[in-house]
Amino acid sequence: MKTVKVVNKEDVIIKFAGDSGDGMQLVGNQFTTNTALRGHDLATFPDFPAEIRAPLGTVAGVSGFQLHFGSSEIDTPGDLCDVLIAMNAAAFKSNIMNVKANGTIIADLSGFDKKNLKLAGYNEDEVLLVNSESTNFTFFQIDITKLTVESLKDLALDIKDKDRAKNMFVLGLLFWLYDRELQSTIHFIEERFNKNEIVMKANSLVLKAGYHFGETTELFTNRYELKKAIQSPGKYRGISGNEAIALGLILAGARAKLPLFYATYPITPASDILHFLAKKTQEYNVLIFQAEDEIAAVCSAIGASFGGSLAVCGTSGPGMALKMEGLGLAVSMELPLVICNVQRAGPSTGMPTKTEQSDLLQALFGRNGEAPIPVIAAHSPSDCFLSAFEAARIALEFMTPVILLSDLYLANGSEPWRYPSFDELPEIKTNLITHAIDNFEPYHRNSELVRNWAIPGNKGTEHRIGGLEKQDGSGNVSYDGNNHHAMVKLRAERIEGIAETIPLQEISLGAESADIAVVGWGSTNGSIRTAVKELLLEKKSVAHIQIKYLYPFPKNLESLLKGFKTIIIPEINNGQLVKIIREKYLIDAIPYNRIQGQPLNVAELKKEILKYC
Amino acid sequence: MKTVKVVNKEDVIIKFAGDSGDGMQLVGNQFTTNTALRGHDLATFPDFPAEIRAPLGTVAGVSGFQLHFGSSEIDTPGDLCDVLIAMNAAAFKSNIMNVKANGTIIADLSGFDKKNLKLAGYNEDEVLLVNSESTNFTFFQIDITKLTVESLKDLALDIKDKDRAKNMFVLGLLFWLYDRELQSTIHFIEERFNKNEIVMKANSLVLKAGYHFGETTELFTNRYELKKAIQSPGKYRGISGNEAIALGLILAGARAKLPLFYATYPITPASDILHFLAKKTQEYNVLIFQAEDEIAAVCSAIGASFGGSLAVCGTSGPGMALKMEGLGLAVSMELPLVICNVQRAGPSTGMPTKTEQSDLLQALFGRNGEAPIPVIAAHSPSDCFLSAFEAARIALEFMTPVILLSDLYLANGSEPWRYPSFDELPEIKTNLITHAIDNFEPYHRNSELVRNWAIPGNKGTEHRIGGLEKQDGSGNVSYDGNNHHAMVKLRAERIEGIAETIPLQEISLGAESADIAVVGWGSTNGSIRTAVKELLLEKKSVAHIQIKYLYPFPKNLESLLKGFKTIIIPEINNGQLVKIIREKYLIDAIPYNRIQGQPLNVAELKKEILKYC
Amino acid sequence: MEESIIIPPLSSKDFESDQEIRWCPGCGDAAILKQVQNLLPSIGVPKEKIVFISGIGCSSRFPYYMNTYGMHTIHGRATAVATGLKLTRPDLNVWIVTGDGDALSIGGNHLIHLLRRDLNVNILLFNNQVYGLTKGQFSPTSEQHQITKSSPFGNTDRPFNPIALSLGAGASFIGRTIDREAKHLQEVLRSGQEHVGASFIEIYQNCHIFNDGAFEIFTNRTTRKSSVLFVEHDKPLIFGENNQLGIKLDGHQPVIVHINEQSSLNDLWIHDEKDKIKANILANFFENEDYPRPFGVLYKNSLQQEKSSIVGQKSIDSSVYNQLIAGKENWSVL
Amino acid sequence: MEESIIIPPLSSKDFESDQEIRWCPGCGDAAILKQVQNLLPSIGVPKEKIVFISGIGCSSRFPYYMNTYGMHTIHGRATAVATGLKLTRPDLNVWIVTGDGDALSIGGNHLIHLLRRDLNVNILLFNNQVYGLTKGQFSPTSEQHQITKSSPFGNTDRPFNPIALSLGAGASFIGRTIDREAKHLQEVLRSGQEHVGASFIEIYQNCHIFNDGAFEIFTNRTTRKSSVLFVEHDKPLIFGENNQLGIKLDGHQPVIVHINEQSSLNDLWIHDEKDKIKANILANFFENEDYPRPFGVLYKNSLQQEKSSIVGQKSIDSSVYNQLIAGKENWSVL
């Protein structure tokens, strides 16, 4: 019998990569669930091809799923992976540069035949290259496809279907390698294929075969073990950013006692919010409207808002651009509205399947005239939940459109989430009027300058509003210069006033007395946090600040930032938050920009910060 | 015989105000032409009611025309007027607060009867107010309507038509008051009414009656005389901002040897560019396209640009918001395009007939993704000509969309313009390819990073471009992260490079060594210039800088601004240029914002500047 | 929430807001306003349940003058705004007021989609064949060769045929009327209001400032009777100075006939609101000057039932929300 | 500028670009591409005068695969971009490639305006009744009740009838064909190309990933012949397994008849491309499952002459520009 060493690990990064049809997303998700149930912290990120179905076996057709898990806090799916699963040559080719030195590669030999090598763009002699490139790694070449088919020889399935089960072999093997139970996946298989017994059987057979292979083969001499992560007690689930936004919106509606109206036009990477909500319309107070375009979406949301719904739009880049005129109207009418911009790489159509955070300035300044709109950003998949809830709160409490910025990386990434119960969520107050008012004035304001919200059906508050400048109070159209000046100031002041209701800015890592603050917003949180954590271990004088409230800023932000000697602002854009900080506080903040459609690389970021240490 | 004193004046501001039907624009324009021919410098600004035809006699229906003329340089139509012509009580009411202390009011008594007073919103006892309010003024109450009708008693015209000629009476009277020849107007009348002899006769009779009235009445004891202004030798004409843009575009097309394609959707205050160009399509290489909306306008312009035209759009606020997605496409395709945004008061529909300069940040940042577009601003009606020409030059030379900012005040205002001849205008070079190229690459760049412009019809340069990220050079769709980063940087760098071809920033008034620089952009030029001019006379240490090139800035702007102790940035918005200056140069520039739909008031501005002197 | 509603008898005055009317004196818009205000007291809907939504244009000022709920939105988007309101609040009585530019130029897409979705709203398209508010450019309904500020040498485009377009988009109710025919106007509006589904009503409206007399042929005493064809369900198509002309269908071809001379009353085309092919043929009259212009309810075919429940009124237990939050797979950390 | 152009004989290969095709293997788009590439060598237009313009969607990838000039623009705007190009460059041969979402959802307005303006371009609408590129939401041509990612409980909207819509917008050429009928496809494209004016061609295209089999009834051996009606100008309307069925017009009502049994060939409806009323009746088949779906050139009526002059080619003396600059009133300062 072979001897197997059990190696302890702090954290592991696995990249599952194969052809779009190879089921890598499924394997990744299954391994992730298992990992979460095991009590590790984790973060995942899928990596879809740009095409719906790119030609089989090509680099364009590679679908990937990266999982980072460990026994301590995990903030990102990780830069380079420890383990690469490469189901074919193309998967190998497009991921080999992202494997750590001395990392492990598990390759399905069947995917490296001549045809596949050619499809991947290797020419004959480069076949050697694959092997030589791999000398820095522990390279396991296993004929997974063959083993899969063999393990199913007794089943009456055609070869293609047998072939398709190979992802389960990989999963089984990994379960062995990381000493896992198969139960969660077997359960999944039983549910998923409960209408097709033979396929159900095939999948669990292959899963076990993979596990068994690990146990019996002489190839593997190590197994890996990780401790549970220390996590706050509570109930957990895995969640992606888009699902978290959808949930946050439904719950915000519930806590405000308003129906949710979600108006949208499909666009990558925001569409999944629509898909998720669409499934909930029968059970919850949710109405979805797939409009004819983004203009109709935002305008219908304005109509719904006038009628007393929590009205929300979801979109991305080009769609956001189309909503700007409508948003100006919502500003002028002072109606509540939430716009979720799940950012992707621009300009124009750009790279729809790549991440970026380059719509911040557009969110702040994209409208004609002085049209201030609060902007908040989510910084992790699970944070999308509270961010969406908070965006709705601000919109409803302050009668204003609010822009919520997420991005593709948050949208598709996932992580464990300690979820709250319904009762733990705060109620959201609205300014709804439910009785008749003598001489009703639609622009009558409360002490926070917020106007009241009288909706059709309420007798005695009939009124007309519109996009022309209006007299404060009465709302009657006014071309008076002084009134206009006052209204411009007032609209801005009302939004600035939101700062009174948001938390003060905290330092997420490091001390107020540090020399350097690395200041980010949105999805860079994980990368910056990891980099700063490592630098702190190296005793560098750095701190990490992640800003969620981008407009208005928390009240203490200026004094907080001015305490540091150096401010570095890393962004996945060409420098946007840095502009705002420089302008507002006249701080010589230093931009760090990587615009590669990818999360920031931690190692590179660390290097950059070290320059100032 | 009465004795008349001739009083010398440096400058005079006259406001003509009456009901929309009273012909005040015509009188204003006639007096202006006469004034220009007389050799005075001048500036004018009309003031239309928001409604097409507001109810007769109401304040909402008042139409005004302000003329400022003098023997030295005139930079604005002026804050308060010396002379108010008030054809009815409503005109009086809406303008009385803008008359200088001891100013002159000439009122048509017929317009102050009970009915008119009531329509103007005065109640019975306030009738007295009109008179008492007027005690600070020299108040001439003349029954102009009656005198007009009397002077026409021999003509077979119905009373309504006779009535209508009363504006000519006013004009005649003013001609007498300022010692003018009637010839230019008589000529105008003859041309205008050459198909209606009786009306022609009526108008010139009344004109002369007005003049004669001045000569004979005992009312007026003063006449006014002004010296000619000292102006650079050359050929002059009067021009409004919108007409100047139209001309600038036609000439830019001519100098680039390209047809002009002007695609637009009507919107106040940009529509007159369309109206002007529409009249020129038969004589010049101009094609206009009134699209179904602003999105179609910008997209059709992109199509025309791909086809080798000088493609231009004109619009305002809400229309500009709609163009943002299209502009992103033009950025990505690197196609030449000019967008004229004739700004008006926002947000949303705002005040369409009032001026504002609140679309600067939108011009800079209104698109999704990193989509840099050069922005330039015109600063006077006549400057619109060269600004439009320059916008076209930059667009064509650098293969980029360019945003030209004008505003309602420039659009409708007018001033004398020393116009160039065709040959004085520089040729505009383009990157047009006119031959076949082996292995043609659409994104092949010259040393200024500008790609070539191969248009359909040219054999051997067939290619495809689009809004997805592309490989530099080949233009093939690319999702490569490094390429994307490089392309984002490259697009920005190319635009920054335009700074090499624009003039260094000059100080328009005052010295580089002054303490305070008042820095403006766009239509505030006149007000700031006047204020600084007056302060310089008062020996204050101030200078005036007006920035035309807003992105990229002139190369010397930073060093220039850093030479001043104090930088004040007056804007008709809530602080936009000031944000850019603060951010870019970390200068603690001070905003001064008046957002009243009006040009900046010089007196108020001076007061503000004095705070820092 | 549902209470038994007692509707006090309202008069047209109750629908007048306190805002001064700012249309040019004599504008057709005012005549239409009057008829809407006259109609509303009789439709059995309380004032607070009525909403007027407009875009931008002279006509779009309309909501300001109605003492109901209202929104003066942005150019071309009234239909989209109304869509969101009506989807979430089917209990409301929603009216869209729009112009030929607003509805058919910039707003064309939302209009055809609203018709396709057959939302139960009333669309009043004030067609003056010109852009009024921006002072006189041609619109998508301006006639070919029309001289306007933006077409000094004549409009080169063909106009839309709004009836054909709305039919093509799947409208379930299509009517045409004109500002000058007060009674007819009110009756067509009433039919539209009663129809469950999207009611598209084109109203010819004279802009006497920028396009005066565009519809004179339909209002002028001497031309009116031979240019206008008032259609009524189940009645034959008759027109002409002395009602002497009729329209017959020769196969699928319409033919104008002299009644009694060429054809008997019984042979005439009987208007059938529900017949889409006939509606198409009527729509095509637009393209042929020989035919009179049909006015009235040209097509009407209810596809749906009135919905009145307000969405989002399920009462949901917090445990159901807790299930949602927890998802399918979850675990506890102790 | 006019030179006599010698067109070297081109082959379909000459129209293939060097870009790898990225549609899902088996996508109907590829079949259409092939036919376009087969057609172009024979239309007598040099390659460099041809431009393909698309919006965004799977179908809109089309231009990348054509070795002509091309633009892959933004979602819904291909029609608008093409308008600007064709207006300024009437000498070019312009093709628009668009999807059901691109053309009829976000781009609906530009489409109907292009048809109204009757610009001389060819519009190929790849209708797969779904959003392909965004992975399977319903589109404005999706069937009512269709289950998609965004309609898990069934699409509630009615689909557009693209033929009726284009007729209503004033289209001068309307055709329908399908990816699987290579020859028919090519012939309809050819007719569209030959037509002077806007040619609107709806192409049923199978998206076998997100809406497989949407048109199976029109391609499946057993159902095809009784579901498809191929129309040809001047020919009777015949269909059915053994061509045993025909369509007759009973007045203005279409009736399906058994040939010989109920009706002779001579009594059948003879297709007349120019007859708009007939085109409307054909369009209405869409709403009634009893009728076969008509394919072919459904309507065609040239309203204009070919323009080929490029605008903006007047040669203008500098003195004429000087007049323009100087305006009417001017003066000199010495």
Ligand SMILES: Cc1ncc(C[n+]2csc(CCOP(=O)(O)OP(=O)(O)O)c2C)c(N)n1
């Ligand atoms: C986005 C946008 N584009 C353009 C305008 C300018 N605009 C206002 S109303 C109008 C057209 C009005 O025509 P129509 O809809 O026919 O209404 P009418 O004034 O004739 O009643 C235009 C172009 C605008 N307000 N917003």
Ligand SMILES: Cc1ncc(C[n+]2csc(CCOP(=O)(O)OP(=O)(O)O)c2C)c(N)n1
């Ligand atoms: C402004 C904007 N909104 C949304 C999208 C996302 N999007 C891309 S293609 C598409 C629809 C594609 O459907 P269709 O036009 O039918 O083309 P198909 O993929 O089916 O060929 C959508 C919604 C976009 N690119 N831009």
Ligand code: SF4
């Ligand atoms: S411009 Fe025409 S449409 Fe507008 S208010 Fe005046 S008359 Fe009516």
Ligand code: SF4
């Ligand atoms: S998703 Fe559908 S339409 Fe798109 S390429 Fe694949 S098969 Fe074709």
Ligand SMILES: [Mg+2]
């Ligand atoms: Mg109109």
Ligand SMILES: [Mg+2]
């Ligand atoms: Mg589609």
